[in-house]
Amino acid sequence: EDKVVQSPLSLVVHEGDTVTLNCSYEVTNFRSLLWYKQEKKAPTFLFMLTSSGIEKKSGRLSSILDKKELFSILNITATQTGDSAIYLCAVVFSGSARQLTFGSGTQLTVLP
């Protein structure tokens, strides 16, 4: 059975800290891995990773995929209170390009 596991489940840090969120997966016929940020409402797209070892970067956020070890990390540097959210990882397997299998998410709280 395809499975996506995120850790930690929750994390509390102070502004300025750097955080690393983890996503591991057991998926047959892996196609891609996506990161979403969910604040109060809709998840919003952050990154999509398909190739191992290539870092995707957007401002203070970056992510990398390791297809050999079956995991991805999302780094946030110099955290701000606005980074407080649930971060969701989802994996797409080749069997169905339309189906995202989500992890349960990491709740990040950034304190001032």
Add this chain to the structure above:
Amino acid sequence: NAGVTQTPKFQVLKTGQSMTLQCAQDMNHNSMYWYRQDPGMGLRLIYYSASEGTTDKGEVPNGYNVSRLNKREFSLRLESAAPSQTSVYFCASSERRDTQKQFFGPGTRLTVL
């Protein structure tokens, strides 16, 4: 562009009642999806529609029906609501060429008593 819109935002039902959740997108996307999100379980796919006129079951389709009314609209119907269907429901859409990158609506919080 409004993106993906959903109505209603909140709904309370009694067990056995029926209702339809509405979703519309104005991005000219071909594919649309319905998910539910429960605490500690991430999002789970209920149904999806690859294109107008087609629908397919996802991971948790039991107790639900869908209609792809046209390219813009995709509705989710609960025929006889059960407390286990208490959840937050999200609609999403994506382009045909890039079905993995999905755009989500604001969600409907449904409580079944």
